[in-house]
Amino acid sequence: MRTQVGIIGAGPAGLLLSHLLHLRGISSVVLERRSREYVERRVRAGVLEQGTVDTLVAAGVGERLLREGLPHRGIELRYGGAGHRIAFERLVPGRAITVYGQQEVVKDLIAARLAAGGDVRFEADDVAVHDIGTDRPYVTFGGGERLDCDVIAGCDGFHGVTRPSIPDGVLTAYEREYPFAWLGVLARVEPSAEELIYARTERGFALHSMRSPEVSRFYLQVPAGTDLADWPDERVWAELRTRLETVPGFSLATGEIFERGVTPMRSFVAEPMQYGRLYLAGDAAHIVPPTGAKGLNLAVADVRVLTGALARFYADGSTELLDGYSAACLKRVWRAQHFSWWMTTLLHTFDSDDAYGRRLQLSHLDYVTSSEAAAATLAENYVGLPYEDGGPAGP
Numbered sequence: 588m589r590t591q592v593g594i595i596g597a598g599p600a601g602l603l604l605s606h607l608l609h610l611r612g613i614s615s616v617v618l619e620r621r622s623r624e625y626v627e628r629r630v631r632a633g634v635l636e637q638g639t640v641d642t643l644v645a646a647g648v649g650e651r652l653l654r655e656g657l658p659h660r661g662i663e664l665r666y667g668g669a670g671h672r673i674a675f676e677r678l679v680p681g682r683a684i685t686v687y688g689q690q691e692v693v694k695d696l697i698a699a700r701l702a703a704g705g706d707v708r709f710e711a712d713d714v715a716v717h718d719i720g721t722d723r724p725y726v727t728f729g730g731g732e733r734l735d736c737d738v739i740a741g742c743d744g745f746h747g748v749t750r751p752s753i754p755d756g757v758l759t760a761y762e763r764e765y766p767f768a769w770l771g772v773l774a775r776v777e778p779s780a781e782e783l784i785y786a787r788t789e790r791g792f793a794l795h796s797m798r799s800p801e802v803s804r805f806y807l808q809v810p811a812g813t814d815l816a817d818w819p820d821e822r823v824w825a826e827l828r829t830r831l832e833t834v835p836g837f838s839l840a841t842g843e844i845f846e847r848g849v850t851p852m853r854s855f856v857a858e859p860m861q862y863g864r865l866y867l868a869g870d871a872a873h874i875v876p877p878t879g880a881k882g883l884n885l886a887v888a889d890v891r892v893l894t895g896a897l898a899r900f901y902a903d904g905s906t907e908l909l910d911g912y913s914a915a916c917l918k919r920v921w922r923a924q925h926f927s928w929w930m931t932t933l934l935h936t937f938d939s940d941d942a943y944g945r946r947l948q949l950s951h952l953d954y955v956t957s958s959e960a961a962a963a964t965l966a967e968n969y970v971g972l973p974y975e976d977g978g979p980a981g982p
């Protein structure tokens with residue numbers, strides 16, 4: 588089998604890359620370890636930056652997103668017995684976020700690829716990449732199948748096979764682990780507020796979010812290594828109430844919890860995001876704690892850059908943009924790393940004995956909620972900074 592770009596992983600990065608390449612007349616094959624049902628049901632992120640929405644719409648896969656997504660023009664920071672709105676419409680006019688589940692983005696992309704005759708192979712076992720340091724790389728999978736290609740895109744997430752296949756000594760890893768995780772639940776209940784609430788309390792962080800007018804999403808800061816079995820529904824609701832019902836007049840609506848999971852918190856960047864003819868995109872190259880809602884959005888930003896570089900390569904044979912791929916991505920990656928670390932630091936309890944640290948945290952929250960300049964910094968990072976290439980259509 589032969590294609591121009593072999594893509595490992597059918598998450599948002601791999602699927603969107605395949606679709607954007609198709610729009611440029613570049614062929615690809617996507618190899619995914621899991622089944623279609625599994626990837627379409629995997630509950631993860633849900634906050635789309637303005638640029639992500641614009642990219643999906645410009646690529647022709649935004650119809651359902653525009654119909655069912657929930658545009659939000661602000662978030663609330665709740666602490667010290669009061670709520671403070673960060674008003675995007677005033678601070679970053681014309682830019683907003685849209686709440687739309689990652690699995691819905693994945694469903695839309697799979698449908699678009701298949702409708703266009705795209706080659707997406709689910710349940711591809713034992714994927715391995717070979718000769719990535721040469722200009723004739725290839726992929727093997729499924730006990731004997733071989734895919735020859737010009738370029739391989741490693742879109743296989745943090746635990747994939749492509750990053751570890753880069754020879755030792757090439758990559759530098761930068762990382763930070765946090766002493767806590769997020770316990771996330773989906774509940775069949777109308778959201779208790781119209782916008783996301785980021786709550787900082789002495790007992791730890793809580794987030795009130797939503798997926799639709801009928802489904803709410805909640806997160807609780809819990810110690811790293813928390814066992815879900817220790818969190819029956821009553822305990823989840825009691826803790827959410829304690830952390831969210833801290834302002835007059837707010838009462839949390841409860842309902843049936845139908846999905847739950849514990850997400851570890853980690854910051855990680857591998858540099859450079861490329862080796863030979865292998866290019867890493869999305870979580871394969873970098874991870875952020877979810878507080879800043881940046882993981883999925885960064886994956887989209889990476890594949891925009893990679894699409895532009897590959898389009899140039901196939902147009903005139905120039906590797907100039909491919910050679911600069913990592914450098915072009917890392918500027919945004921590190922901005923998102925800082926923002927995600929900063930939001931995490933601002934809102935979570937790190938060490939309950941650290942009274943000095945808690946006072947600093949509260950002082951910083953007071954600053955962010957009272958200074959237009961500080962609030963604008965949060966707002967412009969949260970809705971997503973403009974792309975270097977200037978727009979959704981790409982270079």
Ligand SMILES: Cc1cc2nc3c(=O)[nH]c(=O)nc-3n(C[C@H](O)[C@H](O)[C@H](O)COP(=O)(O)OP(=O)(O)OC[C@H]3O[C@@H](n4cnc5c(N)ncnc54)[C@H](O)[C@@H]3O)c2cc1C
Pocket residue numbers: 595596597598599600601618619620621626630631632633634689711714742743744745746747748849850868869870871877879880881882883884886
């Ligand atoms: C449990 C979890 C919860 C999260 N929650 C949030 C959140 O609440 N908010 C937020 O902003 N972000 C969240 N994120 C981050 C966000 O979901 C990711 O940043 C986003 O999925 C990145 O997309 P991606 O395509 O790069 O990687 P992924 O979505 O991880 O896709 C990688 C794909 O590669 C496949 N794959 C892996 N190994 C192989 C292999 N050997 N062969 C073939 N295929 C392979 C995987 O099955 C997967 O389909 C969460 C991430 C995780 C893991």
